[in-house]
Amino acid sequence: MKKSEVPQDKSSLNNKNVKELYYAVDEDGKYTTELSSGWEPKTIVQEKTFELINERIEEARQNVKKGICSPVVYFMEVNKMDWAILSDYMEMWKWRIKRHAQPKVFKKLSDKTIQKYADTFGITASELKAFKGE
Known part of the structure; x- marks a missing residue:
């Protein structure tokens, strides 16, 4: 997943101001980390x-x-x-x-x-x- 594609959906974590760490690929094609506020499918589950x-x-x-x-x-x-x-x-x-x-x-x-x-x-x-x- 590209860094720009890391989901920032509403999550059950939002009200606690918590972010999840995801691994993503940056513009140079190297792995890096990116914070996400949530991902709707994960929240539903x-x-x-x-x-x-x-x-x-x-x-x-x-x-x-x-x-x-x-x-x-x-x-x-x-x-x-x-x-x-x-x-x-x-x-x-x-x-x-x-x-x-x-x-x-x-x-x-x-x-x-x-x-x-x-x-x-x-x-x-x-x-x-x-x-x-x-």
């Missing part, structure tokens, strides 16, 4: 992605509220994690993490395990235990 993420978070919150799953699922979604990533952070088998997603199992977790989840999610243990989806 990002907005749709955030809509899906927010829907998943809301669904997890509702499921915690209904007693279908434990707060582990909600905070996993808030932190944009999946079972494998959470399993790696917790240094536990994935099947154990999935068991902890069950409210009955979650209530029986040790304080040490609750604290490890809280540290992983960047919250306090009391916030994790007290979360009821409300």
Whole structure:
């Protein structure tokens, strides 16, 4: 892409006065960098992605509220994690993490395990235990 063709469309970054760095070819045919305020197709994809993420978070919150799953699922979604990533952070088998997603199992977790989840999610243990989806 030529330096003059680097997109300067409206973006979700505009309101934060942030620019993205792109590599482009200058007039001499050499690679250089150019700042971009945004690119419409990328902005559309990002907005749709955030809509899906927010829907998943809301669904997890509702499921915690209904007693279908434990707060582990909600905070996993808030932190944009999946079972494998959470399993790696917790240094536990994935099947154990999935068991902890069950409210009955979650209530029986040790304080040490609750604290490890809280540290992983960047919250306090009391916030994790007290979360009821409300």
